[in-house]
Amino acid sequence: MPSYYNVCPQYALGELPMASIIPFIKEEDGVFDAVTARLMSGAFNTACLSLQGSGQPLSVYASVAVRIIAATKRGERDPEKLKDLALASIDKR
Secondary structure, three states, X not given: OOXXXXXXXXXXXXXXXXXXXXXXXXXXXXXXXXXXXXXXXXXXXXXXXXXXXXXOOHHHHHHHHHHHHHHHHOOOOOHHHHHHHHHOOOOOO
16 A cells, blocks of 8 residues: 555644645646645645544545545645535545
């Protein structure tokens, strides 16, 4: 399993200061400028916070990151919308 699966859970446990989306960006996703990467990480961080304590498997965090990256590639730049799009189909019990 790739090491990026550890990013959000470590954050949720208080071991990292902020969840970063950078480890989830693949070469085929292209290159994002620093501002865009920061807003994507902010959306990912907020999404991770909303999932904290929900008992979601690690694959859900990866799915959230992939959805944020995909929405950004389609042109979305609003961090709140990116978060909402990524979490839309996840049961957060």
